[in-house]
Amino acid sequence: MSTEASSNYIFKVVLLGEGKVGKSSILLRFVHDQFNKNHLSTVQASFMNKKINFDNKRVNLNIWDTAGQEIFHALGPIYYRNSHGAILVYDISSEDSFDKIKVWIKELKKIVGNDIVCVIVGNKTDLIKDQKLSYDPEPHLSYAKSVGAMHFLTSAKLNENIDEAFLEISKSMMKIHDEKQLANASLNRTGSMRRQLRVEESTEAEEMTEAPTTSRCCGR
Numbered sequence: 454m455s456t457e458a459s460s461n462y463i464f465k466v467v468l469l470g471e472g473k474v475g476k477s478s479i480l481l482r483f484v485h486d487q488f489n490k491n492h493l494s495t496v497q498a499s500f501m502n503k504k505i506n507f508d509n510k511r512v513n514l515n516i517w518d519t520a521g522q523e524i525f526h527a528l529g530p531i532y533y534r535n536s537h538g539a540i541l542v543y544d545i546s547s548e549d550s551f552d553k554i555k556v557w558i559k560e561l562k563k564i565v566g567n568d569i570v571c572v573i574v575g576n577k578t579d580l581i582k583d584q585k586l587s588y589d590p591e592p593h594l595s596y597a598k599s600v601g602a603m604h605f606l607t608s609a610k611l612n613e614n615i616d617e618a619f620l621e622i623s624k625s626m627m628k629i630h631d632e633k634q635l636a637n638a639s640l641n642r643t644g645s646m647r648r649q650l651r652v653e654e655s656t657e658a659e660e661m662t663e664a665p666t667t668s669r670c671c672g673r
């Protein structure tokens with residue numbers, strides 16, 4: 454059996470956020486468990502795949518990273534269209550990078566709709582200890598809550614909370630996927646009942662139209 458076929462779920466997840474907040478580092482940590490202290494310049498939009506197991510199910514994540522176009526605001530809907538989930542990353546030492554998240558959330562909801570699972574990630578928490586940075590997550594948490602998004606504080610550098618963020622987004626995407634399948638199944642059932650009704654109605658109609666023909670025939 455191919456690996457593709459053995460995956461119960463296949464999801465597209467996009468990484469969004471300002472340049473240098475750590476999107477590529479989060480991806481590199483999650484997929485290869487590595488960290489690079491230099492800015493990872495991605496020449497083309499890169500794409501990484503990782504399979505995870507949860508609840509006896511196999512989830513195949515296709516994760517899209519930007520090629521640095523975010524710096525020029527050149528990321529278009531083509532990048533995030535058809536995605537099941539979005540991880541919106543900000544740098545906890547930059548309030549500006551958090552403001553960008555709000556813009557992305559608005560755009561995603563407008564273009565992709567409410568079915569997309571949004572997870573907000575405040576990255577670089579190691580700076581709190583190392584640079585004695587003071588950081589109050591409260592306003593970010595309440596913003597996340599107001600838009601129905603989960604919120605995680607991560608450090609790609611120290612490998613903190615990265616797996617958790619990907620696991621939680623996967624769980625929500627699985628839930629939405631299962632709910633949609635259930636709704637479709639019940640729609641199909643209603644549809645086939647309607648078809649059956651129509652067939653029965655038309656059989657009756659045929660019988661009714663056949664009756665006069667027969668009598669006409671007999672009347673000849």
Ligand SMILES: Nc1nc2c(ncn2[C@@H]2O[C@H](COP(=O)(O)OP(=O)(O)O)[C@@H](O)[C@H]2O)c(=O)[nH]1
Pocket residue numbers: 470471472473474475476477478479489490491492493494576577578579580607608609610611
């Ligand atoms: N201290 C710290 N630096 C990080 C972390 N994640 C990324 N960086 C650094 O931030 C810079 C930008 O990271 P990168 O992944 O290229 O950001 P991107 O432009 O959003 O993809 C690089 O120098 C990374 O080494 C982190 O968790 N902690």
Ligand SMILES: [Mg+2]
Pocket residue numbers: 476477478493494495518519521
């Ligand atoms: Mg990058």
